[in-house]
Amino acid sequence: MKHATLAGFSCWCPIAIAFILLSLPVPLRASPPFQSIAQHQIKGIVTDSSREPLGGVNIVISGKGQGTISDFDGTYTITAASQDTLTFSFIGFKTVEIPVNGQTTVDVQLQEDVTALGEVTVNAGYYTVSEKERTGSISRITSKDIEKQPVSNPLAAMQGQMTGVDIRQSTGVPGGGFSIQIRGQNSLRTEGNAPLYVIDGVPYSAEDMGSGLTGAVIPGAISPINSIDPTTIASIEVLKDADATAIYGSRGANGVILITTKKGTAGKTQVTMGYAYGTGRVTRFTDLMNTSQYLEMRREAFANDGYTGYPYNAYDVNGTWDTTRYTDWQQVFMGGTSEYTDIRAVLSGGSEQTRFLISGNFHHETTVNPGDFHYQKGNFHANLNHHSKDQKFHVNLSTGYTAQENNQPGTDVTQNALQLPPNAPELYTPDGSLNWENSTWTNPLSAYESKYTAHTYDLVGSMLISYKLFKNLTLKTSLGFTDTRFKDQKTQPSTLYDPAYEVGSEYSSVYVNTTNRQSWIIEPQISWEQTFGDLQTKLLLGSTFQKQTETQLVQEGIGFSSNSLLENLASAYQTGIYLDDKITYKYQAVFARANFSWKGRYILNLTGRRDGSSRFGPGRQFANFGAVGATWIFSKENFLSENRSISFGKLRASYGTSGNDQIGDYQYLDTYTATGNNYGGVTGLEPTRLYNPDFGWETNVKLETALETGFLQDRIFFTAAWYRNRSSNQLVGIPLPATTGFSNLQANLHATVENRGWEFTLRTVNLQKQHLTWTTRLNLTLARNRLIAFPGLEGSTYQNQYVIGAPLNIKKVFQYTGMDPQTGIYQFRDFNGDGEVTREDDREAFRDLNPEYFGGLHNSLTYKEWQLDVFFQFVKQDNYTGAYNFGRPGSMSNKPVAALDRWQKPGDIANYQAYTTGVNRDIVQAFSRYYQSDAMIADASYIRLKNIALSYTLPKGVIPGVQCRITVQGQNLLTFTSYDGLDPESIYISRLPPLRVLTTGIEIRF
Known part of the structure; x- marks a missing residue:
């Protein structure tokens, strides 16, 4: 068992509170009515x-x-x-x-008042601050924004809603994951760019939990963020700049996502119940060849290659398969309708001293694929909030438990649906069994014999206790615990194979991954507030003690007496262990904040943190991080006191540093792995990593300036922010010669990555009457990423991956110069001028796959009992074209209709070369380069009608004692794009694209 310690760090021993006396709920009583005549x-x-x-x-x-x-x-x-x-x-x-x-x-x-800016409280993590007086960059959405979207993952509700936050949906398969970057990619390592998630003050690990060995229908591993039920969320705040994130130290290097769950409200006990049902479908399909077009392509390819007849295995054209049959395989495998069901219930109420909320939610979702597959989860959430009569003692208890079950095909068949010849055989024989057409094809439905299942059980609990010792001095302790238990498996039964091959269950196999992750955190704090005339002072001092333990066991079983025993590893003839690991991560820190406000106009915010991480060796475990933020509210100055146009104005700036330790555990140690080989009855060990105690923290330096202005009583509110983040001392694996016996050495690389950009937001109250209101919100992000320094890049193994001055997310490609109209062969630039185009020397062109800009536009219209919300998301980007996924025209797989524009004779001007079955070496080689050229990268920009939500609230008294609201909601409704593939967000045909979802629902409250 591996272990890591933190030495030389004195621990605080927080005082545990033994019991809490809770007041009985007492309903609010109105003040005595004012007596007057009549x-x-x-x-x-x-x-x-x-x-x-x-x-x-x-x-x-x-x-x-x-x-x-x-x-x-x-x-x-x-x-x-x-x-x-x-x-x-x-x-x-x-x-x-x-x-x-x-x-x-x-x-x-009552209408929301955007002019009440100072009264809107924003969660900044360890403290709260008014929107007017905040010095940091914080974006926010609330439950009203989330509940209008029929989504099961909080990240889906955030897409396009916030500046600087780029979120991509990986797949349309239920329970699939999302990728997220806050203000760009800081680290050369893909896994080192994740933000910190905090739920009710408890850090929540969002690291993938799958093994990666199952090759399941859900690409990559499984993200625990799916466990967070969006209906329990009160608000989500994203901390972005140094001032906002420095108090989280190294954990906030890539931004912080604060999730605050709902709490009860004082008043009589109330029950809220909701039900929603909906359907989902693939938004668009690719325009593929029909049977006649496909056969024309195939026959021409054979003719071009000099064939006078067709080979025996050219079943699609030699008469083995019916040449008159046509099947739209996209409709067969992706044209189904998924069903969505959501049921929730909330019980809440309490007195002024004690408030409670208990809620439960159940979500069930099927798939668009044929077969009985589904994803479902249930969630329980409870919150108890109490304070003493003298307001000195406060306690808040919050807990959430989620159980998930995901049952999917073992393989995503989207690629089969697009590439299968349109005249391929029927799926079933007349007796209902799978049709193998005399072993001339692999029936794609056989992939559904393989099953992928995943079960997740997730518990998050927190307690915040505070006591006001003196008038201006408060002691506070927050405690948190998380427990995530995850198990997924993929079965591969013998029924995957053609019965003609007589493959028995002795060749069946199963892969099983079991991962358990537990963590706890204790954070004692002390805060002090004092006003000295026009100067208001707030001080905060605290400490963090955190520990996370993760165990993972990945096993394989091969050979079973019966496929019915496939999920029982004990029944396998042979079992093996891929991974058996236990990891302990420890983190300790002290942090402080000092905030000074002079006349409410000039605000200075200082934050600092000293972090200790067990992921670094002795002498390198601790580092200091801090930031300074300043705000000038110039609208309070005398020279604007009489100005009726400018109702609010603020300038703010911040500068600071944060670190990054997202490198995995024990990277600095010598590590060994069991070989599995037996020698003399002893299993041997082999070294897997070299000892290097000298590598330390990545460093991220952040700078930001911003302007916030309100006009006409804040009916028009505009913000503009410029930021620059530079990440250096990169933690990467430095490649080593093969003669050393190791592929790389974990170390700090003196490379620097820069992210800079502009962020704009605009809020307008277009119309505000007693019964009619129309508001608009627009956000826009212009972001740039580049590698500004990398000593020795030209001589390193990274020279074909990165370019100094260019973004990290580039593809070095051949430069396509067009097709030779005389030969019909693709041409490419010979960069080194040696007369040959080779992969090693001539892939010098590069294309940037980062978005140039992205954002969202939201309009909200209310009229009496009606409310309509319409939200558009937009992204300007380049990416691989839809044609990238289909391969060489002429081969035995379907192609886009666009491939009919091909070269046939000298002088032709076309987009595609002459067809070939693979015999013509020049065409094949040129097409291989074409696939690796800039011709395969095109405009993948899009504008998406992301969400429409329409609701109607029944007037009071229609149902006595009951409030009722009816909703219609839609997600991913329309996509406007010139992209030629399935979806410009999820471009690869190996993945199901995001679905269009329509739901109707009803909510009653009594």
Whole structure:
């Protein structure tokens, strides 16, 4: 068993609280009504713009201070005179005044107030800050943004919603993963660019848990982020710049994603129940050849190659297969309809001192593929919040548990659906068995005999305890625990193979991966606040103790007496262990924050952290990181006090450093692996890594400046930010000569990666009447990534991968110069001028596959009980064309219709070479270079109607005592693009593209 320690670091021993005295829930009571002449009772309900009830709204009678507070469900009862005026006010919403005028029922809808910028509180991790006074770069979405989208992964709800956050969906298979980068790729290592996820103050490991050995239908491994139920999330904040992330030290080098779950609200106990049902389909298909076009291609290829007849194995053209048959294989394998079902229930309420929330959710989803495959998960979430009557003692308990089951085919058949000849045989024989057509093909349905299953059980728990020791001094401790248990397996039964080969169950196999991950964290803190005249001071000091343990066992079983025993490893004739590992990661730190505000105009924020990580050797385990952020709210200056156009103005800037230890564990140690070979009854060991105690932290230096302005009472609000991040001291494997016995040595490489860009946001209130509101949000990111330094690059093994001054995500390719109209052969630039085009010397052109810009446009329209939200996502990028996935025209696989534009005789101008079955060496070689050239990379930009959400709330009283809302939601509805493949976001035909989803739902509350 491997082990790592942190030496020389003194530990704090936090005080454990033995018990918590919870107050019994007591409903809110209205203040005594104001007595006046001719008074009468008035009742009503207060809601927000989406018709959600607002509890805790302050209601004042004629400005005299007497009034009441709306209950949890938004209802209120008050006594006032006919000549009085009711004033409704709530943080973050516009105040509304309504004359009584003899009314007995007054319902009111409050509109969100973008001018109340200082009252919007943003979660910055270890502290909260008002939107107006924050010095860092923080993007935010709330439950209202998330609940409008029929998604099962929080990352899907974030796509296109935030500046600087690039999220890509990897596959349309249920339970599939997403890739995410916050302000670009900082590390040369792909695995070193993940952000830090924090759920209710608990760091949550998002490292993939699969083995990678199963080769399953879900590409890559399984991301634990699928375990987070979007319906339980209250808000998601993304911390991006140095000021916002420095307090997280090395863990925040690639950004921080803070997920805050929902909490109860004081008021009477309330039940909310929701049900949604929907369907999903592939958004678009590739325009492929029909049977006559395909056969024309194949016959011409044989003619070009000099064949006078067709070979015996050319079943598609020699008459073995029916040359009149046509099957649209895309429709067969991807044309189905998946079904979505969501059921949820929430119980919440409590008193002013103790509030609670309990929720449960069940999600079930089938696939578009033929067969009985599905993905489902259930989630339980609970939150308890309590404070003492004197407001000195606070405790918040939160827990969530999720169980997932994913049952999918062992292989994604998308590629078969696109490449299978259109006249391929029928799938079934008349008796219903798989048709092997006399062993002339591999029936693609046989792939479904292989099954992939994954089970995940995930627990996240947290507790935050605070006590105000003195008026300005607060002690606080947060504790967290996570437990993730994951198991996936892939079976390969003998029924995968043609029965004519007589393959028995003794050749069946199964791969099983079992991964368990547990972590705990304790963070004692002390905070102090004091005002000295016009100077407000806030200080925070804390420490972090974290430990994570992961065990992984990957096994294989081969040979079974029966396929019915395939999932029982004990029944295998032969078993083997690919991996049996236990890893312990320890992390300790101290952190501090000092915030100074002068007259609310000039704000200075200082943060620092000293980190210790067990991933580095003695003497290299600790590093210091910090940042400074400053803000000038110039709209508070006297020279703008009378300006009616500029309602808010702020300049902010930040500079700081953070580190990165995302390199895996024990990389600095000598490590050994069991060979599996037996010598004299003893299993031997072989060295797998060289000892190198000298490598240390990657360093990321971040710089940002920003302008935030509001016009016309903030009806127009605009922000612009410029940033530059430089990551150096790169942790990579430096290649070693084969004579050393090792492929590489883990070490620091003196290379520097830079990310810089502009981020813009625009919020406008286009129309705001009593019953009609129209708002717009636009975000745009212009990002650039480049390698600015790499000493010795030309002589290293990375010389064919990177170019100084170019982005990391480039492809070095041949430069295509066109087709020779006389020979019909593709031509390429000979960079070194030696008269030959070779892979080693002439792949000098490169193309950038990073997005040039991306963003989103959201419009929200409310009219009385109706609300309509429309969201567009857009990306400007280059990527591999759809043709890249299909191979050489003339071979025995279907091709896009565009391949009919081919060269046939001297003088022809065409996009494709002459067809060949593979005999013509010049054409084959030229096509191989063409595949590795810039001709295969084209515009893959797109504008996607990402989401439409329409809701209608039944007027009060239609169903007595019950609030009811009906919703219609759509995701990935339309894609506008010139891209010629299945999908410009997920370009590879080996993966199912993202689906178009339409759902209808109903929510009731009582």
